[in-house]
Amino acid sequence: NAGVTQTPKFQVLKTGQSMTLQCAQDMNHEYMSWYRQDPGMGLRLIHYSVGAGITDQGEVPNGYNVSRSTTEDFPLRLLSAAPSQTSVYFCASSRSDSSYNEQFFGPGTRLTVL
Amino acid sequence: SQQGEEDPQALSIQEGENATMNCSYKTSINNLQWYRQNSGRGLVHLILIRSNEREKHSGRLRVTLDTSKKSSSLLITASRAADTASYFCATRGIYGGATNKLIFGTGTLLAVQP
Numbered sequence: 208n209a210g211v212t213q214t215p216k217f218q219v220l221k222t223g224q225s226m227t228l229q230c231a232q233d234m235n236h237e238y239m240s241w242y243r244q245d246p247g248m249g250l251r252l253i254h255y256s257v258g259a260g261i262t263d264q265g266e267v268p269n270g271y272n273v274s275r276s277t278t279e280d281f282p283l284r285l286l287s288a289a290p291s292q293t294s295v296y297f298c299a300s301s302r303s304d305s306s307y308n309e310q311f312f313g314p315g316t317r318l319t320v321l
Numbered sequence: 322s323q324q325g326e327e328d329p330q331a332l333s334i335q336e337g338e339n340a341t342m343n344c345s346y347k348t349s350i351n352n353l354q355w356y357r358q359n360s361g362r363g364l365v366h367l368i369l370i371r372s373n374e375r376e377k378h379s380g381r382l383r384v385t386l387d388t389s390k391k392s393s394s395l396l397i398t399a400s401r402a403a404d405t406a407s408y409f410c411a412t413r414g415i416y417g418g419a420t421n422k423l424i425f426g427t428g429t430l431l432a433v434q435p
Binding site: 211248265306307311315 | 325351352354356361362363364365366369371409413422423424425426427428
């Protein structure tokens, strides 16, 4: 199994540009989520999904959209990038949203918005 | 807002020594999890301790939980250079399901000198 994969690994955008961060998992996990990691802030939840067709907002959802059309894929869209969205983005999945499930993380996408 | 706060923020020890990291949190929890993050990589789940457990072991890892003090500690015994990483605690609240999210602390950066 490849686990959780993310593309691209690095991306530089100009303010106002749009892009999609890709995330895929091959473990048939129901629960998927997106986090951003900023220095001194830990990880903050952006959006999450408990299954195909179901998404919800996390702690910091503004400026981001998600969709979940399949179990495997959970893309994160930046509609109009801002410098405040410069961060490292991690996608994670778990078997379900049970409280006792561990989360499996992808390798991350480092995004810079100029 | 972060639920967990790790202490210390950074720790440097010699190979073979023990490393202890602490995590404090604010609200009642269902469980507390520890994750490791190597530089430039995603997070890896280490161990989960439930709210009704006081101590748990996994290999060279020992986790304690004191719900009365809302704190947890992670002890790594006989440290190795490969243990050099950031360590994060993450908490799940007492209510399960889709409305309950894993909240991460700000992390402890551990450096193990060979």
